[in-house]
Amino acid sequence: MYGYNCGNMNTSAASIRASLSVPPIALTPESVPVPLPNNDKIWSFVVCIFCLGALLGCNSSAQLAERWGRKTFLLWNTVVFVLGSLMEAASVLPDCPLSGGWQPCTSRVGLLIAGRILSGIASGGVCVVAPTYLGEIAPAYMRGTLGTLSQLTTALGVLAGQLLGFPAGLGSVGAWPLMLGLTLLPAMLQLLLQPMLWESPRWYALLGNERMAEQQLVSLRDRPQHEAELQATRGSKGG
Secondary structure, eight states: OHHHHHHTTTTTHHHHHHHHTOOSEEEOTTOOEEEOHHHHHHHHHHHHHHHHHHHHHHHHHHHHHHHHOHHHHHHHHHHHHHHHHHHHHGGGOSOOOOOTTSSOOHHHHHHHHHHHHHHHHHHHHHHHHHHHHHHHHSOGGGHHHHHHHHHHHHHHHHHHHHHHTSTTTTOSTTTHHHHHHTTHHHHHHHHHHGGGOOOOHHHHHHTTOHHHHHHHHHHHHTSSOOHHHHHHHHHTTTO
16 A cells, blocks of 8 residues: 555656646647646645655654554554545545636645545555564564565555556546545455454563463464563563
8 A cells, every 4th residue: 555655646647637737738729838837836745745644654653553552553554544545536526617727626636635645644654563563473584574575565556556557547537536546445455354463462562461462472373382482572571
C-alpha cells in the first residue's frame, strides 16, 4: 500500500489534472496555448502533501505503537489507508463546472488533498512500525529475509502504481478514480487477515508482562519456548 501510493500519481497525472481542471496549459478560443504556472503549483502541492502526511505518520507512529501495541497500531493504520483511498477515489464526485483550466475545481482538489494526507500518514506509520513488528516476531535466521521482502513489496507497489497509471491501463480520464481506489484491495485483505497476527513478544516484555511475552512466543514458533530466544526477549525489557 505504501509503495502503490508512492507511484500512482505519476503516469496518471494528465488525466487527473484534466478532471480537476488544473492542466498545465489552456487553449484560448483561438486555440492558442496559454501556460498556467499556477496550476503546476497546485498539482505539485497535491502530490507533495503526501510527504508531509508521511512525516506526521513517522513522527507519531513509534509512540502510538508503544502505547497500543504493534498489532493494534497496524490495524488502525490500515483503516487510515482505507479512508485515504476512499477520499482520493471520491475526489471525482463533487460537481463543479470545468472551464478548461482557467478555474480549478477546488472541491475536487481539496478532497484529493485530504485523501493524500491520510494516505501519507498511513504510509509514514507503516514505514516505521511494520519493519519493527517483523523484526520482533521473526526468528533470527529469517529477519534479513523478511526485511528484504518488505522492501521488495514496496518496490512492487511503486511499479504497479506506475504501470496501472498509464492511459492504456487505469490512468484514463474515466478510470483514474478506480486506480486510486485500488489501495482498498490490499487494505481489506490485511483487515481480514488481522486475526491471524500475533502481538509482538518484545512489546509485552517491554511492558513487563513476561507471561504474555512467553505465550506469544510459543504461539509464534508453534513449539515450547527456546530458552535462548526467550532470554533475548526478556533482555529486551532493559534495552
